[in-house]
Structure formats: C-alpha cells, structure tokens
Amino acid sequence: MRVLGLPGDGIGKEVVGSAVDVLKEVASDIELDYALIGGCAYDTTGTPLPEETIDKVKKADAVLLGAVGGSKWDKLNHNLRPEAGLLKVRSHMKVFANLRPVRIFRSLLSASPLKEDIIDGVDLIIVRELTGGIYFGKPRGIEIKDGVYSGYNTLVYTTPEIERVARVAFELAKKRKKRLTSVDKANVLESSRLWRDTVDKIADDYPDIELNHMYVDNCAMQLIRDPKQFDVILTQNLFGDILSDEASMIAGSLGMLPSGSIGDGTGLYEPVHGSAPDISGTDMANPIGAILSAAMMLKYSFDMIELADKIEYAIESVLSRGIRTPDIAFGAKEIVGTKKMTEYIIDEIGGV
Ligand code: NAD
Ligand code: IPM
C-alpha cells in the first residue's frame, strides 16, 4: 500500500498531517511518500503540478490530497494557478467519479443551522462528474474584440463520459437505498438534455433502481427543505461542486465532508473543503473531513472496510463526548484545535 500525500496549501497541510497520523495508527504497514501540488509547488518549481509529482502519482496505489490555493497566487495566469494543478492531477489520474458522502453524526445534530428533525437520518452521497464539463471544455479564454472583453467557457459532455459516471452512481444506489436522483438543467442546456437521455438509457440496465430527474435549482432548494428524500445524487462537475458545499451544512460544517475520486485505476482522496486561508496556521481547522477521506481510501482503494469503520467509530465517539473544533462548537463540552482533535481520535482508535 503505497500512499502518496499531496498536502498542498493552507490548511491542506494541517489536515493531511492529521489524516496521515490516523492512517499510521490503523495501518502501520502503509508506505508513505509526499509531493508538492498547488501554490507551494509553483513557488518551488514554477508550476502547480511538477513532473516529479506526476511521477510519484504514477507509482502510488492511492493519493491523499489536502487542498490548494490562496490569495498569494490569485493573480497568476490561469494555467499556473494552484487550482490548475488540482484539475490536472484529477484529469491525469482519470478519476471521473467524485463521491461526496453526507452523513450525520448524531451528536452533531445541533451543530447544523438546519432544524434537527429535517436532518436527523440524512444519509446521501453526491456522485460528481470530475474530469469533464465546463471545467475542461474548450474553447475557453478571455478575448478583446472591438474594444470589448469577452470571457467564455464551454460546457460539453459526451455520451461515454456521462455513461461511465452514471454507472458508478447506479452501482452505488444498488448497494444503498436504491434511489437515484440525476440533477441537471435540461430545461435550458443541450449538454443536460444529452445527460438526461443518457442516464435514462443506462437506467434500463438497473430496473431495481428508482430514478428521478431534478433541475439543479430545485435540488439546491430540496437539499435544505427535505434532504432525507435523497439517496444518491448524480450530477455534472460544476453542479456537484456547488451542491456539495451546500450539503455540507447538513453535516454541520464544510470541514466534516470527505471525498473519494475513482476511475479506472488509482483513487484520489481529498476533503471537500479548500485551503481556508482565513484560518490557516491557527490550528483551528477541522481535520475530520480529511480523516474520513483517509477512511474512504482504506475502503475503496484497499478494501479494508473494518479499518475504515474503526476510524468512523472513533470519530463518532469523540464527537459524542462533546469534543469539537470551533466550526462545530455548538453544544461543545471542550473546544479543541486540529492537533488535539487528531490526538483524541487516535487515542480512541487505540482503545477500540
Ligand atoms: P474554503 O473551503 O477554503 O473555505 C470556506 C470557508 O469554510 C472558510 O471560512 C473556511 O475557514 C471554512 N473551512 C473550510 N474548511 C474548513 C475546515 N476543515 N475546518 C473549519 N473551517 C473550514 O473555500 P474558499 O475560502 O472559497 O477558498 C479558499 C481557497 O481554497 C481558494 O484558493 C480556492 O480556490 C481553494 N479551494 C481549494 C479546494 C481544493 O483544493 N480541493 C476546494 C475549495 C477551494
Ligand atoms: C473542490 C474545489 C475545486 C473544484 C477547485 C479548487 C478547483 O472547489 O474540490 O470542490 O472546483 O473542483
């Protein structure tokens, strides 16, 4: 089990540190290596995704990424931005399906701004297409013509791109509550029209799955109104990005949400949140999203389901004792920083 850590920038470094410590606790035979990505990679090598990092990714069995970005690099040319490094590594690894589970830890019910009876029992997963759509479509650019600037991007999906991610979502639904909601904007966008038709065709292979289609604007509302109606949500790259940040508040904080990206080979695991420049360096980051991402790695890349469960139980148990980072402080008995939270979780694993 060769795991490559790509801590990145800001709190990415802090939370990957936590996740690695937890991994070492549960699976001491994991071989770890590290490489640069994002702004720190740009500062050292002049590119956000250096060749050396790509070489190490090729040798790894799984990759654990923190987050990239920060205002220091915001004025850089598009291709040199930290975010471009992240998109390139996803594309290079061909991890086309990004799984973003949203589950509620019971003791955090009061930490969400939503009413407890609305969120109690939520267990949904967003399957976000990750290597296509408007993030990657061409042409793109900013041009000046007759003294007027225009900025443009292309939202394009091909049938094979939709089919493969749809199959991942249907397969997941099969193992869950057998409900799939495909989210699009087919009332306006041709790419969504194709998305909907393609998902309908794949559905023929999954007669046991109850499929419904929903427009993305309605879905954004339904996630707040009645999130329990969802089991698996399948959607395109940009919609999945936005809906998952929204859905994180059901779980109490963006810092709670993990993700795992799968494709044909090596998996990529990263928390849903970004580099959080506003709290970086203050030991205030919630490491649980990153730690749960490491648990997803054990489950999806290494089939070590028991170890993944052990991590989740330990988190559940620490939270139930009222130990909280500041972002989920509501109802806390003890407010702790990133490092202390990690120590508590590791101690709990030791005692399981
Ligand atoms: P962000 O996710 O970094 O932060 C949004 C808010 O959530 C901030 O107030 C932050 O403090 C809080 N937050 C995020 N993670 C947290 C955690 N673990 N614990 C406690 N609070 C947490 O989003 P942003 O501020 O819009 O973006 C900052 C930078 O991160 C940008 O450069 C952006 O491009 C980048 N970004 C990177 C990724 C990634 O690498 N996967 C994801 C999102 C944003
Ligand atoms: C995420 C992030 C990234 C995305 C950015 C930083 C490129 O927001 O992983 O959710 O939009 O995919």
Ligand code: MN
């Ligand atoms: Mn995002």
